[in-house]
Amino acid sequence: MKKESSVKPQAITLPQKSLTAPAALRGLTVLVLGVALFLAQAMMAAARGAPESFADLAEQISPSVVNITTSTVVAGRTGPQGVVPEGSPFEDFFNNLPNGGDGAPRRSSALGSGFVISEDGYIVTNNHVIEGADEIMIEFFEGFELPAEVIGTDKNTDIALLKVESDAPLKFVPFGDSDIVRVGEWVMAMGNPLGQGFSVSAGIVSARNRALSGTYDDYIQTDAAINRGNSGGPLFNMNGEVIGVNTAILSPNGGSIGIGFAMASGVVTRVVDQLQEFGETRRGWLGVRIQDVTEDVAEAIGLEKASGALITDVPDGPAKEAGLLAGDVIMSFDGVEVGDTRGLVKKVGNTEVGKAVRVLVHRDGKTQTLLVTLGRRETAEGAVPAVATPAEPEAPAEKEVLGMTVSPLTDELREQLELPETAQGLVVKAVDEASAAFEKGLRAGDVITEAGQQKVAEIADLEARIQSAKDSGRKSLLLLIRRAGEPRFVAVALQ
Incomplete structure (x- = not known):
């Protein structure tokens, strides 16, 4: 309910002697125009803040959004395996039932969404929607269907590019600039949630630049309802441009709780361009x-x-x-x-x-x-890190340094830690739980290969680096640690 102002507008009187009739009319005209302009600006601001309706936008973009059905041949079941969890009190009962099936291969179907990006039939969706599929069928909003072939996929961004052949030009949607999208802007998602067919949901951008698990992640977070089956569908701005591809949801129960993620169009367009040109990505x-x-x-x-x-x-x-x-x-x-x-x-x-x-x-x-x-x-995914020339001390020893008990690597230690014969450095045998090294995550079995950005092979090397850091007024020493072959720098406070 709108609260009324306690300040009442003052009445406007026209002095008969000091103001002529034409002047009075001009004053009223200016007043009326001013009020009209104010109301128009207020209505425009309200329209920008909350759309009165999404109907026109939905009608505009619907023909370019598609439902995707995939078909895959899977091995047939020969019994009731997987009916109950292992260890269940009903496991013996179900295992004694007659086998239900002859083991013959059967077809499995899956549903997803996508959108057309060109009149000649290029379609974007998620890689996980079509991965492993033997057949891909595209259903259009108008009701007709066309088979699709895979042009290329990119698992890193979960994007796939498909192609259909059509006698008539297809309606398509353009990509928008995801870099200028602001938190709080209105967006619309469209797709095939839970296999129910074409469906629209709306919400706002609730966060940007989200990283989930991939190297190239750049997700737009939205509270527009996204459910299973929406994967691969578009996330639109209010201009009808695709600013993201709906990919994942955060949910404890598998349903929408208002936290959905769409891969930003800035990432998608680069992937799509390479898939169109090369059929693969080239990073x-x-x-x-x-x-x-x-x-x-x-x-x-x-x-x-x-x-x-x-x-x-x-x-x-x-x-x-x-x-x-x-x-x-x-x-x-x-x-x-x-x-x-x-x-x-x-x-x-x-x-x-x-x-x-x-x-x-x-x-x-x-x-x-x-x-x-x-x-x-x-x-280059299989590149092997270079190794240094081995240098093993003749008289192994161990000593406590910076809260760690360290020892030079020996053949026996290399074998225990499954390290190559060429590995060199100091192996951490124990770490004082009250030390800065333990707080920084160092543990028994770690191998120190560098200290102060210089290689260490003997305890004396580490002690020399510590003294050099203290002489330089450093409060910490940078160690290069290898754990299970993976390198990591750790700055340990000098005690």
């Missing part, structure tokens, strides 16, 4: 392992602020050929400042394969620019 590859720069790591290596991407390992590849080293902090890539590892990975992946880019690194307290020619990530 740039730098060839380094990296981690975020924390406050203590920044202090340990003399950085003014905790930003950039710290290189933990440089296997054979473009970065090694260009001279990048473990311990370098990548500050900028191809002229763009690097804030963290996620930003660097996305920037590298979106850069053209074979392009020569300038990489600014922080090394030994100074900055240095290196020129790196990018490789292709898809052909």
Whole structure:
């Protein structure tokens, strides 16, 4: 209910002697026009805040949204396996039932959504909607169906590109710019939820730049209802442009609770362009392992602020050929400042394969620019990290340092830890639970390969690095740790 103002508008009187009739009329005209303008602006503001209706938009975009049905041949069942959980008190009862089935292969169907992006029949959906399918059928809003073929897929972003052949041009929708989408804007989702056919839901953008699990994640979060079957469908802005592809929901029960995620169109368009051109993705590859720069790591290596991407390992590849080293902090890539590892990975992946880019690194307290020619990530997934020349001390010993009991690697320790013969460093045999090292996550079985960005093979090497850090006024020492073969930098406070 609208609250009435306690201040009443004053009555307007026209002095008969001081104001002529024509002047009075002009005054009233100005007043009326002013009120009309104010009301018009208020109505426009209200319209921008909350649409009166989504009907016109739904009518406009519906012909370009499709339902997807897939068919897959699966092995047939030969009994009631999986009817009850293992260990259930009813397990024996069901296992004694006669086998129901002859084991013959059978067909399994699945449902999803998608949308047409060109009049010649290109369709975008999620990879998980069509993955492993033998047959893909596209149902259009007008009621007709067409078979589809897979042009290409990308598991990293869960995007798939399909193609149908049609005698007549198909109605399609354009992509919008997801980078300018703001939290709080109205959006509309459309698709095939729970196999019920074409359905529309609306809500707002509740968050942006969400990362779920993938390397290239950039999700728009929305409270528009998204359920099973909506996967692959479009998320529209109020201009009828696709700003995201509905991909996942956060739910304890499998149903919509108002937390849905759509892969941002800025990611999707790059993937789709490559799938159209090559039938596969071709992402740039730098060839380094990296981690975020924390406050203590920044202090340990003399950085003014905790930003950039710290290189933990440089296997054979473009970065090694260009001279990048473990311990370098990548500050900028191809002229763009690097804030963290996620930003660097996305920037590298979106850069053209074979392009020569300038990489600014922080090394030994100074900055240095290196020129790196990018490789292709898809052909380099199996790259093996380079190893150093072995150097094993003749007289193994152990000692407590920084709250850790450490010992040089021996053949026996390498065998116990399943390390290669060429592995070198100090193995952590025990960690004091009250120490800074334990707080930082170091545990027995970790191998220290570097300290202060220099290799260590003997306990004396580690002690020398500690003393050098203290002499330089450092409060912490940067250690390169390997656990199960994976490298990680840890800054441990000097006690």
